[in-house]
Amino acid sequence: MAKRLDKTDVVVVGLGWAGSIVAAELSKIGHNVVGLERGKEKKTEDYLTAHDEYRYVIGHEMMQDLSRETLTYRNSTDEEALPMRRYGAFLIGTDVGGGGVHWNGDTWRYHPYDFEIKSQTDEKYGADKISDEYTIQDWGITYEELVPYFSKYEKNSGVSGEQNPLGPEREESYPTPPLKETPVLTEYKEACERLGYHPFMVPASTISQQYVNPDGQTINACQYCGFCEKFGCEWGAKASPIVTTIPTAKETGNFELRTGANVVEIVKEDGKVTGVLYVDLLTQEEVMQPADVVVVTSHTTNNTKLLLHSKLGTPYDPESREGSVGKNYCLHITPSATGFFDKEYNTVTGAGALGIVIDDFNNDNFDHTDLDFIHGASIALKQTGKRPIEQNTVPPGVKNWGAEFKKESIKAFTQSLTSHAQMITLPHRYNYLSLDPTYKDDYGRPLLRVTYDLTEHDRAAHEFIGGKIEGIMEEMGATQVVRSELPDHFDIYPAHNDHIVGGTIMGADPETSVVNNYLQMWDEDNVFVIGGSNFPHNGGYNPTGTVGALAYRAAEGIDMYLEDNRQLASAGEVAGAN
Amino acid sequence: MADEFEKEKSLSRRSFLKMSGVATGSLVAGTYLGSLIPTDEPKESKESEAPSENEGGEQASAQPTEDYTRAYKYFMNADHFKTIEAAAERIFPEDDLGPGALALGVGWFIDHELASGYGDNKREYMKGPFKEGTPYQGPQYPLLRRDLYDEGIRVMNEISQKDHDALFHELEAEQQDEILTKLESDELELRGAKASDFFEELRLATLSGVYADPLYRGNKDMQGWEMKKFPGAYMSYINEVEQDGAVELEPTPLSSHAESSE
Numbered sequence: 001m002a003k004r005l006d007k008t009d010v011v012v013v014g015l016g017w018a019g020s021i022v023a024a025e026l027s028k029i030g031h032n033v034v035g036l037e038r039g040k041e042k043k044t045e046d047y048l049t050a051h052d053e054y055r056y057v058i059g060h061e062m063m064q065d066l067s068r069e070t071l072t073y074r075n076s077t078d079e080e081a082l083p084m085r086r087y088g089a090f091l092i093g094t095d096v097g098g099g100g101v102h103w104n105g106d107t108w109r110y111h112p113y114d115f116e117i118k119s120q121t122d123e124k125y126g127a128d129k130i131s132d133e134y135t136i137q138d139w140g141i142t143y144e145e146l147v148p149y150f151s152k153y154e155k156n157s158g159v160s161g162e163q164n165p166l167g168p169e170r171e172e173s174y175p176t177p178p179l180k181e182t183p184v185l186t187e188y189k190e191a192c193e194r195l196g197y198h199p200f201m202v203p204a205s206t207i208s209q210q211y212v213n214p215d216g217q218t219i220n221a222c223q224y225c226g227f228c229e230k231f232g233c234e235w236g237a238k239a240s241p242i243v244t245t246i247p248t249a250k251e252t253g254n255f256e257l258r259t260g261a262n263v264v265e266i267v268k269e270d271g272k273v274t275g276v277l278y279v280d281l282l283t284q285e286e287v288m289q290p291a292d293v294v295v296v297t298s299h300t301t302n303n304t305k306l307l308l309h310s311k312l313g314t315p316y317d318p319e320s321r322e323g324s325v326g327k328n329y330c331l332h333i334t335p336s337a338t339g340f341f342d343k344e345y346n347t348v349t350g351a352g353a354l355g356i357v358i359d360d361f362n363n364d365n366f367d368h369t370d371l372d373f374i375h376g377a378s379i380a381l382k383q384t385g386k387r388p389i390e391q392n393t394v395p396p397g398v399k400n401w402g403a404e405f406k407k408e409s410i411k412a413f414t415q416s417l418t419s420h421a422q423m424i425t426l427p428h429r430y431n432y433l434s435l436d437p438t439y440k441d442d443y444g445r446p447l448l449r450v451t452y453d454l455t456e457h458d459r460a461a462h463e464f465i466g467g468k469i470e471g472i473m474e475e476m477g478a479t480q481v482v483r484s485e486l487p488d489h490f491d492i493y494p495a496h497n498d499h500i501v502g503g504t505i506m507g508a509d510p511e512t513s514v515v516n517n518y519l520q521m522w523d524e525d526n527v528f529v530i531g532g533s534n535f536p537h538n539g540g541y542n543p544t545g546t547v548g549a550l551a552y553r554a555a556e557g558i559d560m561y562l563e564d565n566r567q568l569a570s571a572g573e574v575a576g577a578n
Numbered sequence: 579m580a581d582e583f584e585k586e587k588s589l590s591r592r593s594f595l596k597m598s599g600v601a602t603g604s605l606v607a608g609t610y611l612g613s614l615i616p617t618d619e620p621k622e623s624k625e626s627e628a629p630s631e632n633e634g635g636e637q638a639s640a641q642p643t644e645d646y647t648r649a650y651k652y653f654m655n656a657d658h659f660k661t662i663e664a665a666a667e668r669i670f671p672e673d674d675l676g677p678g679a680l681a682l683g684v685g686w687f688i689d690h691e692l693a694s695g696y697g698d699n700k701r702e703y704m705k706g707p708f709k710e711g712t713p714y715q716g717p718q719y720p721l722l723r724r725d726l727y728d729e730g731i732r733v734m735n736e737i738s739q740k741d742h743d744a745l746f747h748e749l750e751a752e753q754q755d756e757i758l759t760k761l762e763s764d765e766l767e768l769r770g771a772k773a774s775d776f777f778e779e780l781r782l783a784t785l786s787g788v789y790a791d792p793l794y795r796g797n798k799d800m801q802g803w804e805m806k807k808f809p810g811a812y813m814s815y816i817n818e819v820e821q822d823g824a825v826e827l828e829p830t831p832l833s834s835h836a837e838s839s840e
Contacts, residue, residue, distance in 0.1 A: 048835065049811075049832055049835050049836060051791075051810070051811035051812070051813070051832060051835075052790075052791055052793075052811075052832055053789070053790065053791075054786055054790035054791060054794055058782075058786055058790075059695075059696075059701075060701065065701050066701055066702050066703045067699075067700060067701050067702055067703055067704065069703075070703040073715055073716070074712075074715070075712065075714055079712065080709070082709060082711045082715045082716075082718055083703045083705070083718075084703070084716060085699075085702050085703045085704065085716060085717055085718065086699075086702045086703075086716065086717065088716055180819060180820055182819055182820055183820065183821070183822040223813065223814035223815065223816050224814070224815045224816055224818075224819035225812060225813055225814055225815055226815065234813060235813075235814075343823070344823050344824040345823065345824065346818070346819070346821050346822065346823060346824060346825050347824070348807070348808055348809060348815070348825055349815035349818050349819040349821075349825055350815075350819065354819075383819075385815075386808075387808070388788075388789035388802065388803065388806045388808045389785055389786050389789045389790060392785060400781065401668070401669040401670070401758075401762075401781050401784075402668065402669065402671065402755070403671050403673055405669075405670075406670055406671060406673060406675065406678075407673065407675065410675060410805055410806050413806050413807065413808070414807055414824040438707070439705065440705070487714070489712075489714045490714065491713070491714045491716075492714060492715060492716045493714075493715075493716035493717065
């Protein structure tokens with residue numbers, strides 16, 4: 001029998017960006033918030049010796065312990081899913097701050113087109129442009145409605161950047177100026193300009209100068225040490241929950257942070273959600289934390305898993321196409337091209353979000369009438385700082401061990417550069433999340449099962465974008481350019497991209513979405529689910545800025561719910577829905 | 579040069595201590611901290627210095643010759659240990675750029691790792707049932723890495739004895755390469771896993787041993803980093819980030835930042 005604690009106003013499950021934003025916003029206005037985090041508490045001081053590639057990158061120091069809990073994976077419904085036994089395609093963060101601590105800091109607003117992708121595509125290109133096997137849908141909210149929340153998130157983080165020449169005009173400039181434009185970036189920028197493109201600096205949460213945010217939290221100036229992705233920042237110079245929202249929440253006196261608390265179920269009693277059940281990982285005790293509102297803000301995969309375990313919402317069925325929990329699961333496909341050069345570059349210095357980017361082939365910035373895909377990608381060259389265990393690129397034809405490998409991999413460490421794109425990835429009817437019938441986690445509950453494969457649409461977009469990147473690297477003067485290739489089926493093992501979305505998607509229709517545009521569940525008025533899991537598709541940018549904006553909006557919604565305990569949107573009447 | 583190195587170490591340590599203050603809110607940080615970072619790096623003199631290999635050599639000779647950590651933590655049998663050393667050396671051989679895996683201590687690195695969480699797949703999902711799966715479902719074999727290495731070593735020496743009447747580490751380089759190629763292409767059979775699974779583990783562990791911080795017992799005297807022009811654990815490149823061309827700084831290990839009351 002689980003120990004039952006005293007009730008709190010709000011319990012937050014997982015303290016990454018989404019959870020900590022909700023905790024900070026609600027505790028500031030006087031609500032009592034309990035934050036449950038399965039990992040440990042981490043602070044800036046804990047990363048003073050983080051320049052350890054083996055521990056943090058190869059050893060996955062900051063990631064979910066897969067021995068306790070993983071997911072299973074298959075390419076199609078006629079295969080048997082098997083467990084992801086070790087990390088590969090994507091990583092799942094843990095500890096206080098979650099992925100918001102080990103991220104690179106690229107901070108984007110999804111484009112107006114993203115939020116209305118279905119209606120705008122139909123209107124411009126006709127309803128036949130994309131087969132209905134691709135389950136794209138509008139998000140139930142518009143860019144304009146999200147602007148105030150994007151702005152809040154950027155101000156929280158002191159984002160460094162400049163106006164995207166092809167993007168919506170900003171209502172005000174970024175809180176801090178762009179990072180330094182280095183010689184590598186200048187070369188890439190000039191190559192883009194010669195090709196007629198419109199390069200600009202990547203909006204960055206690894207910030208250019210010291211900044212005090214509206215809550216009084218200080219973020220320091222980036223020192224370009226080159227250890228961002230998969231590391232915590234020892235300078236407190238990367239905006240993260242541990243330097244912004246967590247301290248803000250703590251200062252209110254209304255927030256209790258409880259670590260080592262692994263939530264396994266949302267508890268429903270007498271037809272109403274009354275709290276969450278968690279396992280205390282130190283004592284192995286089961287504990288029930290009652291709350292008026294449950295806010296689910298764990299990783300994309302774990303958000304969906306928790307709803308399915310708790311039997312909240314209707315599980316998605318790809319055959320009948322009914323239900324919505326687990327629907328629209330998307331990875332983020334990242335075409336790339338590596339250029340090999342005759343000269344040496346400064347490749348070890350950098351910052352997670354230090355880069356030059358173009359939007360010329362993103363969103364609907366170019367005509368798709370004669371193309372067999374929609375949307376596109378942001379294409380960037382980032383100077384994130386190369387590290388030697390991970391970076392052993394060799395030109396084609398060189399095998400990956402032996403004398404030639406040693407020589408070529410050492411040479412390429414300073415003489416090769418890779419440009420990547422964050423590319424549209426459309427949801428597909430058969431790419432979805434469900435519970436596995438065989439494999440279980442440490443708590444005896446079924447693992448989440450991922451059914452996913454590459455789609456023809458995404459292959460077409462990858463081919464087109466890959467060609468554009470190749471062109472830029474050639475223009476930059478590479479003697480040889482090698483493009484990324486997609487395998488016959490998506491492979492769970494090689495490293496790919498951590499941006500995975502969907503499963504608890506937002507929308508204007510309770511039949512086709514899990515949450516309304518306040519991220520409140522249609523089926524459970526006092527449950528809010530926030531994260532990449534809300535995205536009905538993956539857009540042409542890194543997702544975190546949009547997650548942050550959604551979290552600020554959700555915090556407003558939760559406060560409204562606590563006023564009068566109501567469903568904040570009626571079907572079809574959600575703010576922003578036409 | 580050694581003095582410069584010491585100076586760099588102490589400066590970076592000092593900025594660290596300052597930073598602990600920042601993190602607890604007792605100091606104004608950011609640009610102020612940036613000013614603590616040494617601005618007059620010995621960059622100019624760098625060109626005239628001896629090539630990096632010699633630097634490594636000088637450092638090595640200045641150190642005590644006895645290293646009490648050079649003992650087996652996982653392996654029990656010298657031939658097994660030498661098998662791994664020899665295979666790693668073929669994956670990352672000594673050449674005119676500098677030392678190979680053997681001299682960099684990769685064998686010791688792997689021994690140490692096999693005795694730790696790496697060896698028993700501590701943070702990986704190892705619950706059954708185990709099934710082979712498609713090529714797209716990632717590694718599915720039930721062996722712990724310790725067992726995989728033991729099995730790989732057994733097979734390498736078995737084929738080596740059969741074909742050449744000698745242990746793997748006693749073979750000529752070309753003969754060793756032939757056996758490694760057979761592992762890589764699954765022309766040899768292991769119990770419980772594919773030969774290529776073992777080869778891939780060994781390849782990745784070799785690269786880790788070459789380039790991980792020397793605290794893990796490989797990358798001897800940071801010579802792996804020197805060869806690759808990777809400076810190691812620098813906490814700031816605020817003065818180097820706008821430099822054109824490769825950054826060549828004296829490598830810095832994590833030990834220069836670790837505090838102790840000793």
